[in-house]
Amino acid sequence: MGIIVQKFGGTSVGTVERIKAVAEKVKKTKKEGHDVVVVLSAMSGDTNRLITLAKEFNEKPSLREMDVLLTTGEQKTIALLCIALHSLGLDAISMTGDQVRLKTDSTHSKARIIEVESANITKQLKIGKVVVIAGFQGRCENNNITTLGRGGSDTSAVAIAATLKAIECQIFTDVDGIYTTDPRVEPNARRLDFITFEEMLVMASLGTKVLQLRSVEFAGKYNVPLRVLSSFKDGEGTLISYEKKEYGMESPIISGIAFNRNEARFTIAGVPDKPLIASKILYPIGNANIDVDMIVQNTVGNKQTDFTFTVHREDYDETHILLEKVKADLGADSISANSEITKVSIVGVGMKNHPGVAQTMFKALGREGINIHQISTSEIKISVLVDAKYMELAVRTLHKAFDLEKEPFEEK
Ligand code: ADP
Ligand code: ASP
Ligand code: MG
Numbered sequence: 389m390g391i392i393v394q395k396f397g398g399t400s401v402g403t404v405e406r407i408k409a410v411a412e413k414v415k416k417t418k419k420e421g422h423d424v425v426v427v428l429s430a431m432s433g434d435t436n437r438l439i440t441l442a443k444e445f446n447e448k449p450s451l452r453e454m455d456v457l458l459t460t461g462e463q464k465t466i467a468l469l470c471i472a473l474h475s476l477g478l479d480a481i482s483m484t485g486d487q488v489r490l491k492t493d494s495t496h497s498k499a500r501i502i503e504v505e506s507a508n509i510t511k512q513l514k515i516g517k518v519v520v521i522a523g524f525q526g527r528c529e530n531n532n533i534t535t536l537g538r539g540g541s542d543t544s545a546v547a548i549a550a551t552l553k554a555i556e557c558q559i560f561t562d563v564d565g566i567y568t569t570d571p572r573v574e575p576n577a578r579r580l581d582f583i584t585f586e587e588m589l590v591m592a593s594l595g596t597k598v599l600q601l602r603s604v605e606f607a608g609k610y611n612v613p614l615r616v617l618s619s620f621k622d623g624e625g626t627l628i629s630y631e632k633k634e635y636g637m638e639s640p641i642i643s644g645i646a647f648n649r650n651e652a653r654f655t656i657a658g659v660p661d662k663p664l665i666a667s668k669i670l671y672p673i674g675n676a677n678i679d680v681d682m683i684v685q686n687t688v689g690n691k692q693t694d695f696t697f698t699v700h701r702e703d704y705d706e707t708h709i710l711l712e713k714v715k716a717d718l719g720a721d722s723i724s725a726n727s728e729i730t731k732v733s734i735v736g737v738g739m740k741n742h743p744g745v746a747q748t749m750f751k752a753l754g755r756e757g758i759n760i761h762q763i764s765t766s767e768i769k770i771s772v773l774v775d776a777k778y779m780e781l782a783v784r785t786l787h788k789a790f791d792l793e794k795e796p797f798e799e800k
Contacts, residue, residue: 389421390555391513395523395545398432399562400619401465410619411472413560414518418478423513425552427523427545428469430461435538451496455525455535459485462522462541469520480518483508485525485533490544492526492534499526499534500602501543504551521548542603550610557607557614558625559599564618565626566591566598568792569645573783576793580626580643587643587735588628590769594733595648604628641745642736642790645783650701651681651729653761653773654711658721661693668718669695672710678703682731682764682773692721696762698773701727729761730779733771734786740767752789758782 394417396410410426418424438457442449466482473480488508492499512519523541528534536543542559549557566588567577583591585608592601598616607614607628617625659665670680680697687693699707704727711723739745749770753760758781762773774782787793 389423391423391425391549391552392417393425393427393545393549393552393554393557395427395541395557395559396429396619397541397559397561398429398434400560401428401430401469402432406619407465407468407472410469410560411476411478413619414469414473414480415476415478418518422555424518425509425513425548425554426469426518426520427541427548428462428465428520429523429541430458430465434461434464452532455496455533458535459522459525459533462524466520466522473518473520478518479516480520481512482520482522483512484522485544486527488521488548490526490547492528492536494528494530494532494534496532496534498537499528501526501536501547501606504547506551509548509552536602537600539597539600540602542600543606546603546606546610546612546614549612550606554612557612559603559614559616560619561598561616562619563598563616564621564623565616566596566628566644568643569783569787570596570598570647573647573780574645574787576787578793578795581624582627582629583643584737585628585630586768587737590733590735590766591644591646594646594735594769594771595731596644596646599628640736641738641742642734642792643738644735645786645792646733646735647779647783648731649776649779651698651731651773652701652704652707652725652727653696653698653729654707655694655696655724656711656715656718656720656722657694657724658692659695659718661687661691665693665718666695669711669714670697672714673699673707676706676710678707678710682762682771684762684764698729698731698762726761728776729773730776730782731771731773732779732782732786733769734790735769737768739770746770748789749786752785753782756781756785758785 470480470482489505491502509519523544526534565579569577571577589604592604614628615625683697685695758778760772764771
């Protein structure tokens, strides 16, 4: 027996009935003899409602005040769950990120965790209490409340599990595990019993939102056994781990398909082809805290080059303005921009030794008349940019082309 951290997402605590069901689940784990630490999200829709409310006053509200506002969502659910647990006869105590002393840097709205103190939690566990902690929040060195970015409760849970050396961090959500792709887009998606950290990290970085990227980074770094499970039905879920499942001689070539709907693409054409040019184009964008994703520079003689990159769609307007200035400074020819673009990626450690994978992907998309605007690859993924209207079709086409609905190496 040991400590188990159980995190419940927004839909899992979205109604009175669901909070009662969570309380029963926690009780069951406690009765099995474990020390239980629960990490909660706000009720589903609450965080969005608070954002809309703030925007009634100001389209660009102060990020410090937004953090104070948004953390109230999680503060509600931890108290409600404790009240529910008390009714079941369990001793439980709620704690905010501040009470736990979850320390972060001071980047409001996307703060990074620096340290979690274990003492306040273990003190309560020792006297038999279930500790219910507000996810998504911490406190920075300036004594301000911070939040960890959307979906940040996953990261709170993993960081707390790492600090407490929990035997498992269980992420309960509205699906019963990690699927080959989002089951909302491809109903034939298959649940994976197991996925490697390496693959999960790449899936999350390419847009698979079932786990916040940083939670997977933390789990990998601190070797926290991580499992994604359904809040609504029993089952083993998906284990994310370093161990490789044995499939006989080989691993499956592709484990999953990720997509990111919210891309925007810019090309600045006719910039001088000389040292420092990439840095001069991207410096103002990085300086504005805008993440740049796929970058392609293409030079075809002539002392000039075209430079293309993608950003998150919500940074489209700001990037456009910054790039106009870069164009004037560098004497570039033109800017072209597309905000109706999505990135679709295939991911799998097995593709390292299979050179034909890219060909299968491009052929399958081409046959459906889906034009590829940009390609980027790494050892274990191939990403393509396609028009947003083709996203669903591209995901389903690739799912079929790589036979993902079938168990690998079963009789086909
Ligand atoms: P929570 O509120 O519990 O944190 P999220 O909405 O953040 O839940 O994550 C769960 C959702 O992730 C699912 O409803 C599903 O639509 C989506 N999802 C996207 N890709 C995948 C995938 N590969 N496997 C499982 N779920 C996925
Ligand atoms: N409530 C926050 C959000 O909606 C954090 C979380 O649910 O993980 O993003
Ligand atoms: Mg989530």
